[in-house]
Amino acid sequence: MEEIERTDEPVVYDDLVEKRTDELMELLENRNMKTLKLRMDEMQEYDVAEFLSSLQDNRMPMLFRLLSKERAAEVFANLDAPEQERIINSITDSELAGIVEELYVDDAVDMMEELPANVVKRVMRTATPETRNLINQYLHYPENSAGSIMTAEFVDLKKYMSVKDAFARIRRIGEDKETIYICFVTNAHRKLEGIVTVKDLLLADPETVIEDLMDRNIIFAVTTEDQESVSAKFSDYDLMALPVVDKEGRLVGIITVDDIIDVMEQEATEDIQLMAGMTPSDKPYLRTGTVEMWRNRIPWLLFLMLSATFTSMILTSFEDMLAVQAGLVAFIPMLMGTGGNSGAQASTAVIRSLSLGDVEPRDVLRVMWKEWRVAFLCGLTLAVINFGKMLLVDGMLLGNANVTVSVAATVSLSILFIVMFAKVVGSFLPIAAEKLGVDPAVMANPLISTLTDAVSLLIYIYVAKLILGI
Amino acid sequence: MEEIERTDEPVVYDDLVEKRTDELMELLENRNMKTLKLRMDEMQEYDVAEFLSSLQDNRMPMLFRLLSKERAAEVFANLDAPEQERIINSITDSELAGIVEELYVDDAVDMMEELPANVVKRVMRTATPETRNLINQYLHYPENSAGSIMTAEFVDLKKYMSVKDAFARIRRIGEDKETIYICFVTNAHRKLEGIVTVKDLLLADPETVIEDLMDRNIIFAVTTEDQESVSAKFSDYDLMALPVVDKEGRLVGIITVDDIIDVMEQEATEDIQLMAGMTPSDKPYLRTGTVEMWRNRIPWLLFLMLSATFTSMILTSFEDMLAVQAGLVAFIPMLMGTGGNSGAQASTAVIRSLSLGDVEPRDVLRVMWKEWRVAFLCGLTLAVINFGKMLLVDGMLLGNANVTVSVAATVSLSILFIVMFAKVVGSFLPIAAEKLGVDPAVMANPLISTLTDAVSLLIYIYVAKLILGI
Numbered sequence: 001m002e003e004i005e006r007t008d009e010p011v012v013y014d015d016l017v018e019k020r021t022d023e024l025m026e027l028l029e030n031r032n033m034k035t036l037k038l039r040m041d042e043m044q045e046y047d048v049a050e051f052l053s054s055l056q057d058n059r060m061p062m063l064f065r066l067l068s069k070e071r072a073a074e075v076f077a078n079l080d081a082p083e084q085e086r087i088i089n090s091i092t093d094s095e096l097a098g099i100v101e102e103l104y105v106d107d108a109v110d111m112m113e114e115l116p117a118n119v120v121k122r123v124m125r126t127a128t129p130e131t132r133n134l135i136n137q138y139l140h141y142p143e144n145s146a147g148s149i150m151t152a153e154f155v156d157l158k159k160y161m162s163v164k165d166a167f168a169r170i171r172r173i174g175e176d177k178e179t180i181y182i183c184f185v186t187n188a189h190r191k192l193e194g195i196v197t198v199k200d201l202l203l204a205d206p207e208t209v210i211e212d213l214m215d216r217n218i219i220f221a222v223t224t225e226d227q228e229s230v231s232a233k234f235s236d237y238d239l240m241a242l243p244v245v246d247k248e249g250r251l252v253g254i255i256t257v258d259d260i261i262d263v264m265e266q267e268a269t270e271d272i273q274l275m276a277g278m279t280p281s282d283k284p285y286l287r288t289g290t291v292e293m294w295r296n297r298i299p300w301l302l303f304l305m306l307s308a309t310f311t312s313m314i315l316t317s318f319e320d321m322l323a324v325q326a327g328l329v330a331f332i333p334m335l336m337g338t339g340g341n342s343g344a345q346a347s348t349a350v351i352r353s354l355s356l357g358d359v360e361p362r363d364v365l366r367v368m369w370k371e372w373r374v375a376f377l378c379g380l381t382l383a384v385i386n387f388g389k390m391l392l393v394d395g396m397l398l399g400n401a402n403v404t405v406s407v408a409a410t411v412s413l414s415i416l417f418i419v420m421f422a423k424v425v426g427s428f429l430p431i432a433a434e435k436l437g438v439d440p441a442v443m444a445n446p447l448i449s450t451l452t453d454a455v456s457l458l459i460y461i462y463v464a465k466l467i468l469g470i
Numbered sequence: 471m472e473e474i475e476r477t478d479e480p481v482v483y484d485d486l487v488e489k490r491t492d493e494l495m496e497l498l499e500n501r502n503m504k505t506l507k508l509r510m511d512e513m514q515e516y517d518v519a520e521f522l523s524s525l526q527d528n529r530m531p532m533l534f535r536l537l538s539k540e541r542a543a544e545v546f547a548n549l550d551a552p553e554q555e556r557i558i559n560s561i562t563d564s565e566l567a568g569i570v571e572e573l574y575v576d577d578a579v580d581m582m583e584e585l586p587a588n589v590v591k592r593v594m595r596t597a598t599p600e601t602r603n604l605i606n607q608y609l610h611y612p613e614n615s616a617g618s619i620m621t622a623e624f625v626d627l628k629k630y631m632s633v634k635d636a637f638a639r640i641r642r643i644g645e646d647k648e649t650i651y652i653c654f655v656t657n658a659h660r661k662l663e664g665i666v667t668v669k670d671l672l673l674a675d676p677e678t679v680i681e682d683l684m685d686r687n688i689i690f691a692v693t694t695e696d697q698e699s700v701s702a703k704f705s706d707y708d709l710m711a712l713p714v715v716d717k718e719g720r721l722v723g724i725i726t727v728d729d730i731i732d733v734m735e736q737e738a739t740e741d742i743q744l745m746a747g748m749t750p751s752d753k754p755y756l757r758t759g760t761v762e763m764w765r766n767r768i769p770w771l772l773f774l775m776l777s778a779t780f781t782s783m784i785l786t787s788f789e790d791m792l793a794v795q796a797g798l799v800a801f802i803p804m805l806m807g808t809g810g811n812s813g814a815q816a817s818t819a820v821i822r823s824l825s826l827g828d829v830e831p832r833d834v835l836r837v838m839w840k841e842w843r844v845a846f847l848c849g850l851t852l853a854v855i856n857f858g859k860m861l862l863v864d865g866m867l868l869g870n871a872n873v874t875v876s877v878a879a880t881v882s883l884s885i886l887f888i889v890m891f892a893k894v895v896g897s898f899l900p901i902a903a904e905k906l907g908v909d910p911a912v913m914a915n916p917l918i919s920t921l922t923d924a925v926s927l928l929i930y931i932y933v934a935k936l937i938l939g940i
Contacts, residue, residue, distance in 0.1 A: 013690055013703070042687050046706045171672060180669050181651050198668060199650050202641060217512050220483055233483070235735060236516045238728035240710070257727050258708035264731065265705060268738035269822055272745070276818035276915065277811055285823035286833065290840060294847040297815050304811055305852055305885075306859065308804035315800040316870060322799075329792075329799060330785040333923050334778035336803055340810075341747055341774055341916050345767050348746035352739055353755035363756065370760060377764040382775055389776065400786060415775075445746065445915050446811050453803050 021051055028059065037066045045071065049078035061090035073102030080287065081114035088119055097126040104178055105131075106151040106259060109138045146230050147223035149263060150244045150253030155183045159193060159211035163204050170198070178256050182241040185214050190250040192218060192243055220245050223252060227263045232357055234260045271355060275348065275444035277304065304446055310454045318461050324470045327402025331411045332457065335418055339456040340449035342378065343422035346371050347448050350430045351440045364431045371427040372420065379419035383412040410467045414460045421459065422452045487517055494521055498529065507536045515541065519548035531560035543572030550757065551584035558589055567596040574648055575601075576621040576729060579608045616700050617693035619733060620714045620723030625653045629663055629681035633674050640668070648726050652711040655684050660720040662688060662713055690715050693722060697733045702827055704730045741825060745818065745914035747774065774916055780924045788931050794940045797872025801881045802927065805888055809926040810919035812848065813892035816841050817918050820900045821910045834901045841897040842890065849889035853882040880937045884930045891929065892922045 020043065027036040040048050040063070048067070052060050052075070064087050067075055076084060076099055088096060100108060100123055112120050112135060124132055134152060141147025155177050157166050166183065174180040183201075185194040194214030204213055220243045221230050233242060234257060244253045270280040277300035281288060288296075315322075315332075322328050350367060353359035359367060390408040394400045426448050430440035464470060490513065497506040510518050510533070518537070522530050522545070534557050537545055546554060546569055558566060570578060570593060582590050582605060594602055604622060611617030625647050627636050636653065644650040653671075655664040664684030674683055690713045691700050703712060704727060714723045740750040747770035751758060758766075785792075785802075792798050820837060823829035829837060860878040864870045896918050900910035934940060 012692060012695070014699075044687065044689065044707055046708075167672065174669065174673065180672070198672075199644065202637065202650070202668075203644065217514065219514065222482060225482070229484075234728075235731045237514055238516075238731075240727070257710070257731075258704075261705045261708075261727075261731070261734065264734050264738075265826065268734075268742075269826065272738075272742060272818060272822050275742070275745075276814045278815050278819065284826075284828040285819060286829060286836060286840075290843045290847065293819075293840070293844045294851075297812075297844065298848055298851055301808065301811055301815075301848055301852060301889075302855060305804060305808050305856060308807050309859075309863065311803040311807075312800040312864070313868065315803070316797065316872075319797075319799065323793065327786065327789075329789065330782040333781040333785065333802070333806055333927070334775060336806070337778050337781075337920060337923060338771065338775050340919065341771055342767075344746045344915065345748050345771075348742060349748065349755060349763075352742050356735060356739065356754075358754040359756060366756060370756075370763070373760045374763045374767065377760065378768055378771055381764075381768055382771060385772060386775060389779075393779065394782070398783065402786075419771075445814065449810065449919075450807060453807060457803070 017047055020047070021054075024051055028063070033066065036063070040067060041071065045074040046078050048075045049083075053079065053083050058090070061087050065091065065095070069098050070102055073099045077103060077107040077111075080284070081111070082287065084111055085115055085119055088115075088123065093122075093126045096123065097128070100127045101131060104151045104153055105134050105138055105253075106149060108135055109148065112139060141223055144227045145223060146221040146225040146227065146244045146255060147253070149227055149230070149259055150223075150255045151178050151259075152253050153177045154241075154243075154251075154254040155180050156251070157183050157185050157196065157210055159185050159187075159209070159214065161210045162206065163201050163208045163210070163213070164206040166196070166201055166210060167206075178254065179241050182254075184243055184251055184254070185210055186251050192220065192245055192249065192251040194218065195243070218243065221255070222247065228267055228355070230255060231260050231263050231267065235264075267355070271351065271441045274439060274441035275351065277301070277444075277446035300446055304450050307450045308453065311450075311457060314454060314457050314461075318457075321461070321464075321470055325402075325407065325464065325468055327400065327407055328410070328460075328464060330402075332460065335411070335414055335456050335460055336449075336453045338382065338415060339418040339422040339452035340445065342375065342419045343426035343448035343452045344445040346375075346423040346426035347430050347444050350427045351444060354430060354434055354440050359431075361431050361435045364428070367427050367431065368424055371423045375420040375423035376416075378423070379416035382419060383416045386415055387412040406467055410460075410464050413467070414456070414463045417459045417463065418452065418456045421455055422448065425451065425455075490517070491521055491524075498533070503536065506533070510537060511541065515544040516548050518545045519553075523549060523553050528560070531557050535561065535565070539568050540572055543569045547573060547577040547581075550754070551581070552757065554581055555585055555589055558585075558593065563592075563596045566593065567598070570597045571601060574621045574623055575604050575608055575723075576619060578605055579618065582609060611693055614697045615693060616691040616695040616697065616714045616725060617723070619697055619700070619729055620693075620725045621648050621729075622723050623647045624711075624713075624724040625650050626721070627653045627655050627666065627680055629655050629657075629679070629684065631680045632676065633671050633678045633680070633683070634676040636666070636671055636680060637676075648724065649711050652724075654713055654721055654724070655680055656721050662690065662715055662719065662721040664688065665713070688713065691725070692717065698737055698825070700725060701730050701733045701737065705734075737825070741821070741911045744909060744911035745821065747771070747914075747916035770916055774920050777920045778923065781920075781927060784924060784927050784931075791931070791934075791940055795872075795877065795934065795938055797870065797877055798880070798930075798934060800872075802930065805881070805884055805926050805930055806919075806923045808852065808885060809888040809892045809922035810915065812845065812889045813896035813918035813922045814915040816845075816893040816896035817900050817914050820897045821914060824900060824904055824910050829901075831901050831905050834898070837897050837901065838894055841893045845890040845893035846886075848893070849886035852889060853886045856885055857882040876937055880930075880934050883937070884926070884933045887929045887933065888922065888926045891925055892918065895921065 024036060024039060052064060138148065153176060155170055155174060157169060170180050181198045183196050184192060185196060187193050194216045195218050196210055196214045200213050219233060219237050223244055223246050230242065233239060240257050242255045243251055244255060246252050266282050269282065273280045279296040279299065281296055350359060387408050390403050390411060395403040429443040433440045433443050494506060494509060522534060608618065623646060625640055625644060627639060640650050651668045653666050654662060655666060657663050664686045665688050666680055666684045670683050689703060689707050693714055693716050700712065703709060710727050712725045713721055714725060716722050736752050739752065743750045749766040751766055820829060857878050860873050860881060865873040899913040903910045903913050
């Protein structure tokens with residue numbers, strides 16, 4: 001922070017980080033390892049991890065080994081799987097054991113889930129039996145469940161302790177806990193009886209008994225609960241940590257808010273990927289291989305391409321009819337596009353509201369009624385503007401003789417119906433999916449577009465029959 | 471938590487909340503106000519707010535007035551703007567003043583930004599001059615900046631204090647602070663010199679001087695910094711609170727992690743809405759009026775509908791050519807759909823990676839090269855399968871005499887080119903937008919689809935000319 005005082009320029013944190021990284025690079029090039037080690041010890045673990053990741057050669061594991069044991073574990077937890085693997089492959093068994101013991105269980109489990117099997121084996125072999133058991137137990141919780149993201153390092157107290165006793169215990173065992181600020185009061189059977197914060201403890205008299213101080217009205221999660229529901233609790237109740245209990249109500253772990261931030265990013269990414277018709281993956285873009293990307297993307301593309309067979313069949317069977325009135329074909333892409341976009345707006349709005357908890361499946365009728373009205377307004381606006389535009393631009397300006405008043409009316413009336421169909425169906429499908437236990441995000445743009453493509457075409461054909469009498 | 475011990479069934483937190491809400495409803499119907507007040511005092515503020523919001527009549531403000539002053543402010547901060555307005559309109563000036571003084575500044579500012587002008591005036595009139603100044607100052611920071619989401623209630627220490635002094639200060643002023651666990655060490659000019667956590671203080675000797683304990687390597691934000699960059703810091707460094715400094719490096723506020731969770735939800739929602747061609751709005755779905763929704767959705771629909779004029783023009787000018795080889799028209803929607811979906815996958819993946827910081831604008835060539843390879847694989851797969859499918863299903867099974875080997879080859883080769891075009895352009899546009907300072911999320915599905923629609927058609931027409939010689 002001294003930089004802030006030395007200069008009159010506004011200081012931005014990222015500039016400081018960049019300056020420091022440049023300095024590290026210089027030290028590295030001058031092989032000034034002693035100063036380098038000193039600098040790395042002062043820096044944030046995340047920044048050290050970023051710096052190490054930027055070194056693509058074997059200087060990376062070398063510098064890593066300069067770090068002190070405890071810091072090494074913290075930096076290690078901040079690295080991505082490929083870098084973790086490179087480091088594991090270049091350190092001794094005892095160094096590896098040291099890091100694994102220092103890691104929080106949730107970070108160790110995260111790592112195990114990403115590493116290749118042979119590396120996992122080596123890590124497990126070097127870990128102590130207790131750590132090995134703990135990791136194994138955590139690996140057995142379903143993916144994305146509260147159990148799989150919790151950690152075992154929390155402070156537990158008993159209700160008969162005094163505030164003074166509690167502080168003594170926190171001082172004794174607090175060093176390695178993920179949080180010491182929320183303490184969990186358990187009985188002899190490890191059942192959770194209350195929660196007390198360090199703030200409560202600090203503001204209370206040292207002789208007060210925990211029982212008189214603790215909050216019995218506890219927000220908790222069960223091990224099998226989905227991480228999306230867990231993160232909703234953090235957001236609703238502004239939590240710092242959430243206890244996780246097993247089916248019998250025994251406290252087995254806690255989830256801290258920093259892990260929830262990762263969960264929220266991951267869940268939003270997953271939704272966004274699903275919405276664009278991709279298999280979700282939490283691998284960073286540049287780390288994902290070409291074949292893996294192909295595998296994530298091809299299923300939906302294939303499914304949607306084949307589904308378009310229906311649209312082709314409709315077009316084929318009405319080809320003669322459409323040919324009678326020249327010019328009708330030219331507006332098919334616009335109608336399909338408008339239908340797709342209208343449906344995507346509705347489905348996206350509903351999908352996001354479902355995942356934020358703003359909309360529940362029981363609101364289905366309110367949602368569809370709202371979409372019906374919005375669709376009417378949108379459809380009407382588009383129809384009126386399109387009618388004028390077709391006559392003025394396509395007809396007069398571009399001199400397209402096919403564009404008569406009846407053709408313009410046919411296209412415009414179709415727009416109104418198509419938008420209304422697309423928005424009502426687009427809002428209904430995600431809610432139906434949620435009810436059926438399917439991820440609503442699947443019902444987004446690609447699927448809705450393909451569905452509305454076929455229906456838009458049918459609407460257009462029947463409106464044309466009606467107005468143009470063909 | 472007693473419920474957990476009484477039963478053998480696994481207990482889920484939401485069931486407990488539901489049971490408690492039913493009980494409150496019963497108490498309300500029996501007009502047992504005393505027990506009702508007791509129950510509401512025990513509950514989480516968020517649950518009380520949810521319960522009050524569920525009452526649509528004037529019992530809501532009535533029950534709100536049962537709450538104690540401090541709790542009232544906490545529950546109030548958890549209510550949505552329409553409920554806050556109803557309550558403000560039904561309480562006295564002095565009750566209102568009491569609530570405003572109890573609110574954290576950031577919550578008060580959030581409220582002011584949502585309420586109608588006349589209600590804001592009344593709130594400002596009843597507030598003390600200090601609070602009024604503070605709120606006014608905060609309202610002047612740009613929307614979505616660090617300044618607009620920070621709060622002024624933090625614990626500040628001096629570096630010459632001992633750990634004992636620090637605890638005494640925390641005990642004296644800590645009650646009303648958003649967090650006491652991170653303390654900020656400032657000098658006489660309010661410049662930030664270091665950070666010390668309550669954990670550090672608890673684990674240290676009471677006589678240690680803060681200067682020897684504090685971390686000088688501080689992560690901070692400046693008041694004008696965008697909230698997206700602030701939330702990236704929380705996620706990178708696993709922070710609980712972040713100090714905010716002004717241009718001169720003076721500490722003016724802090725941001726706590728619970729506010730960042732809201733920011734992250736809001737930013738993801740905004741991206742998702744933009745990606746579906748909607749004007750972002752952070753109003754909950756069911757709270758947004760029909761006309762407002764129409765206003766959020768119509769601009770893109772209109773723009774995209776009008777852009778489709780180009781596709782119509784292309785179709786019109788090649789209508790005769792397409793008519794020569796019967797059956798070609800039937801595959802246009804499928805080609806456009808496949809182009810749109812392929813482009814959407816690429817653009818969505820890149821947009822999300824940009825906002826997570828996994829991809830930087832300088833990676834543009836790496837990204838396009840990756841998409842080029844993925845597109846080649848996807849395009850080839852789709853082309854081969856489509857070739858077989860057209861001959862077997864459309865040709866033999868459906869007996870469409872128009873589907874010859876050359877027609878199938880035309881459509882399949884077009885698919886390959888279209889997918890490659892869509893994916894490369896889809897990955898380039900968001901990065902270009904970021905470079906130009908436009909939100910990359912705008913370059914998502916709707917825009918890409920409209921663009922690829924026109925290009926897909928041109929590709930199809932030229933491939934047809936080449937293969938079919940028409």
